[in-house]
Amino acid sequence: MNTLSEYKPLPQPQRIHSFQVIAKSALELLYQHRIMTTDQMHRLLTPAARGSSYLRRQLAALQEAGLVQRLRAQGETSGGNRLNRPYVWFLTDAGANAVEEATEVFSRRYRVTPESAASTRQAHTLAVNETGIAFVTHARRLGHDCTPLSWTPEVAHRIRDGQRARFEDDHVIADAVLHYVHIHRGQRTLLNVFIELDRATMTAAELAKKVSAYGRLYEFVPQHPDRARRSAASTRPAWQHTYPAFPRLLVILDGSPSPHLAKRLADRTEDLYTLTRADPRLARLARHLSVGVTTLKHLRDQGPFGRIFTPLLRGSPGDRHHPTDMFLRHPGTAPAPG
Secondary structure, rough: OOOOOOOOOOOOOOOOHHHHHHHHHHHHHHHOOEEEHHHHHHHOOOOOOOOHHHHHHHHHHHOOOOOEEEOOOOOOOOOOHHHHEEEEEEEEEHHHHHHHHOOOOOOOOOOHHHHHHHOOOHHHHHHHHHHHHHHHHHHHHHHOOOOOEEEEEEEEEOOOOOOOHHHHEEEEEEEEEEEEEEEOOOOOEEEEEEEEEOOOOOOOOHHHHHHHHHHHHHHHHHOOOHHHHHHOHHHOHHHOOOOOOOOOEEEEOOOOOEEEEEEEEHHHHHHHHHHOOOHHHHHHHHOOOOEEEEEHHHHHHOOOOOOEEEEOOOOOOOHHHHOEOOOOOOOOOOOOOO
16 A cells, blocks of 8 residues: 655745756656656656666656655555555646746646545556557657657546536546647648547446447537527537547557456457447447557557557458558558558
8 A cells, every 4th residue: 555644744846947858848747647657757758868867866856846746656566565666756736836837838727646646546547648658659760740748638528518416427538638640751640539548447338338428529519508699610519629620539458467468358359349339329420430449568569550450330340350550441451651
């Protein structure tokens, strides 16, 4: 168990401009992505360095200044030694305020606390980070444009009017929205992507319902309270006010390491394929929605333009055995050039 008794009153924070570029970038990362391990920040901010010692010194300076805090990550380690777990970093209130004062960022009401950083949601948040890092890593290799700040976690989209008891009843909350620019022969193609990271903490049926909610988002048109004042703009689906085209939905499967993990994720893909194709709403919207599923391991190893995505709604049933790339074209078409 993570203990919170180690936290002590923080010293008076310094201003952000007094720190090195890497330290400032670390603050911006933590502001946007909430929590990150040292290794995750190292791969994003100092990938060319042999180790993370310089980054760790910068983080120590930020901690001394009262801008960040850390705790040990959850999970099992060899020998059960808690000290073998990596550190998870997050901003203090002073750190979040410093970022808002020093940079042009979209202000976020959510603030991380030691309790929320140590919650059961931690592993899921870190896995979403790993998904974003995989996109950034392969974008660097391919000469595409995807930066450490190109994804935003937990983006809510309203899917019905009114106000229910639970926020989730009125909204679909993407685990992340990612913006990726594919570049080939000088041509830039912007790909907006909804990310759903599944660690098998819900049933396949519940996951299929989450996918179906994106169908509701595609169709949702907010109702103006005054019918006489409705305009052409007010009859457009809500998503068109945010995105130039409806984003692709990528479901990324992950899970606790085990000898049978690959088989379990393959079975989950098959179940999700069957359930989504049987959904009446998704069947009706199949030509409008692009939905693909892969594993985090495949994304890390092969990148988003490898043939790693099983398309869920389009094509014939046999196509599920012929994965395609992030563009989610028909499996029989040529892959996107790198």
